Amino acid sequence: MAEKLPTDKAVKNARVQGNGRDSVLRDGGGLEMRVYRAGGKIWQLRYQHAGKRRIMRIGEYRGVSLKDARRAADDAHKLLDRGIDPQVHAEDESAAQQEAERIARMNRPPARPLLMYSCSGTRPSCHNARMGPICSELCRRTCLPSSVMWR
Known part of the structure; x- marks a missing residue:
């Protein structure tokens, strides 16, 4: 029998289990929410690329809803289907954006x-x-x- 996917309400009410250890709420396809004892909730994606298992952090629950996390996981799976590591791809995009911002700061007009x-x-x-x-x-x-x- 297939496991039921979590709903927005289940994600919002997710708590650490009674054993005191961090708990995990799985959505399927490698997407999971890790609930920490300190109260933080983090979306992450478990995947395998080039024979290595990896974990990519998607974001905190407050900033990333269940719908957004599922969309990010789908985008990552599309990259994996093309043979691209999604975590490396995200790091490259971030570096390119930082470089573009640096160049924009250099090209400012002179002071008035x-x-x-x-x-x-x-x-x-x-x-x-x-x-x-x-x-x-x-x-x-x-x-x-x-x-x-x-x-």
């Missing part, structure tokens, strides 16, 4: 100038006074009616 009030000509009121004569000379040579200082 912060406009300051104009110089008096003899005393550099728009620059840092701690720079002393260097700032004074720079101010006399380069200040326009409104000084520009970069952030």
Whole structure:
């Protein structure tokens, strides 16, 4: 006789068994929810690829519903049917996304100038006074009616 698949209610009410050990609620096809003594509930997928048994974490129960976990397991099985390890595939996608974000940060436009009030000509009121004569000379040579200082 086939084992009944868990429902949303059964998943929500899943608890650690009376023996004090972590419990497992199996959905079939390798998908299971591990319920920890501390109260956490984690979806994971057990599978075999290239002769090795692996466990791929799908996510925590609060963020991943039963429906989402089943969809993720189906996607992983499709990758396995094509001969691709789903855990390695997920790691590669994550690395590619991080690289794209890094490149996007590098390609930001330069900082906008912060406009300051104009110089008096003899005393550099728009620059840092701690720079002393260097700032004074720079101010006399380069200040326009409104000084520009970069952030």
